[in-house]
Amino acid sequence: MLVSDLIKLIDAEEQTTGVLDQTIACGYTCDLLSWVMAKGKANCAWVTVQTHMNVVAVASLHDMACVVCPEGVRMEEASVAKAAQEGIAVLSSPKTAYDICALLHEAGVPSV
């Protein structure tokens, strides 16, 4: 699945612009950064309500594909700019983290 496919799947808005062709290999959801640090993988789609700069640091250290903010949460502009620089897409979806993960799973994307 590509980031562009995920955008359609979860009715997301891309906060970054044009970071669409990354492949999504797996998914994870957690708001505790050192859990994500322990579990994160390359090309992961990470669902979190955290929006600050350090989310991007964690995503980037793991070469993740995208960060997904659920329930209409939007990432801070400074973090979005940093993510774009690192080639990580930032998506905001009206769906809950639960629904986003369920849809990813249904579409065949495994857990980390």
Added chain:
Amino acid sequence: MFSRVFPVQKGMFDTAGEASSKIKKILKKVGIPPDIVRDVAIAAYETELNLVIHSLGGELTLSVNPEIIELISQDVGPGINDVNMALKEGYSTAPDDVRDMGFGAGMGLPNVQRHCHEFQIASELGRGTTIRAKYFLKNN
């Protein structure tokens, strides 16, 4: 053999993660195997964030030679009261505002231990904490 020092300031959340990001890029560039780059990046990130959150300031030092990568985190205080407690999963003294940002799961030091080949920690109240994580590049 080369060695680089990255100063890390207390409380600087906006730039937190930059030292570990640089460390990751350097290791990638000199051709260190990807799984070791990932392990060092995890250890660097966790020790860097601990410097930002828990210390009065300090630095990360990365040393690389053909056999060993060594990552050292050193700070100027306040030191850790009970090191064995600090190494336990789930133990954290992070304040509430920092927990709200998603830190303070008490998983940082266990992550470092799990992602290095040799781990050492020494701490003295009033003086500071030194953490060494080593990675052996041959026979691994």
